[in-house]
Amino acid sequence: MSASVPASVSSSRSLKIGIVGFGTFSQFLAKTMIKQGHSLRATSRTDYSQLCADMGIAFFSDVAAFLGADNDVIMICTSILSLSQVLRSMPFTALKQPALFVDVLSVKEYARDTLLQVLPEDSDVLCTHPMFGPESGKHGWRDLNFMYERVRVRDEETCSSFLKIFEIEGCRMLEMSCTEHDELAAKSQFLTHTIGRFLSEMDIESTPIDTKGFEALVQLRKNTESNSFDLFSGLYIHNRFAKQELKNLEFAFEKLKHKLLKRNDEEQEVNQ
């Protein structure tokens, strides 16, 4: 893939990137970062030392040692629900110099506000949301959406070196405010996860007479289930626009049911 990369984006500086929360999503991101030649280190609640050793990543059980390890970028990849607790338990005094903190959470106002409350004033903050995951990004990241907001950036060079990771892979780079993101994501991503989870509750399965449309729903169920329920809950609990969306959703369903039952009654009448 690198053969088709324009010269301007291929000359990204090699970064020392520290990962906080080495779950499914950051493992997925890490593979591409390593491929691009960045140097990774990680810390997490769970002990990932073996997996990290296999991937060529330094794993730190001790968060203070992790923070002291001279990171250019510290990438926050914990679940939405654990963000506040994880950040508030970090001994930031162990930082030897200011770093760029980047988060990849699927909700953005909440991530921005928490980072600004908790981080030392001299650290830079870049809020991002790669709008893809291990399933949709398994054949590469070309033309997949990457949202970001430069919330507090003084070291421009480190920030743009980090963004280049996604540019190089061909992502559609979308700079927008965290608020704008949350409003759009409630109407798109949260709705999609809600329908996916709903299809799980319905326990839908392939039948011998599937239509193409139904096949797409079976796939949506499968993809949604590959994410944690924590992620889905986080999309709801920490995006203020999602609350309204759930109400809209119920309202739309009631309206549709009403139309259908009305049509049903009309038919009964005609046939009496």
Added chain:
Amino acid sequence: MSASVPASVSSSRSLKIGIVGFGTFSQFLAKTMIKQGHSLRATSRTDYSQLCADMGIAFFSDVAAFLGADNDVIMICTSILSLSQVLRSMPFTALKQPALFVDVLSVKEYARDTLLQVLPEDSDVLCTHPMFGPESGKHGWRDLNFMYERVRVRDEETCSSFLKIFEIEGCRMLEMSCTEHDELAAKSQFLTHTIGRFLSEMDIESTPIDTKGFEALVQLRKNTESNSFDLFSGLYIHNRFAKQELKNLEFAFEKLKHKLLKRNDEEQEVNQ
């Protein structure tokens, strides 16, 4: 495409096929039937004489003349909701010899029962449901599902010549009872249309930060809207399993909402 057709299925006899109800779906089927060399004629509530002339199809405003026109097959393609009225108004005494009646309605027990009630005893009955339409079948019918039940077939040769139309195009031919079809279709096709219509009510639109999953839902909305609301209502009103499915659907949504709000409350408590 015909180059890859095995000899056994390519030798289909040319049929005289009369179409009742020349709407979107039968126009779509007609194109392939003409391509295969069958001779078509049609009747419909609306005057399609111009369109039919352009396609090389004889159009009859007079249903008695249509019935008298020596059809091997009479294919019923009206909406689900108008089936009973359309059939009951047809002067079957105008038939000069028994024909094979085929229906393509998306609900099957109701179509079977109505055909058996209304048609002359000496006509054959084949109930079918091509599980695709102008959207999903626009690049050909290969590997698309075609359900059928030989409800009352004495003239085997005409029946298998008709089925060959779909075999030749590469459909997956699925012989099953109308009851089995309706049970499976309520859980798959009716559910898909309900979600598609629900997405219309929500008025979902592409955003600059679509995920792949959301893109699939925007497509589902579009495809569902290309069908009439009559078709959707028919799927509900005349499939007895769909009634239960709508209840399951509401129940599943309530269960999901409950899980989400419970998780929300737990988070509020932890953070107090």
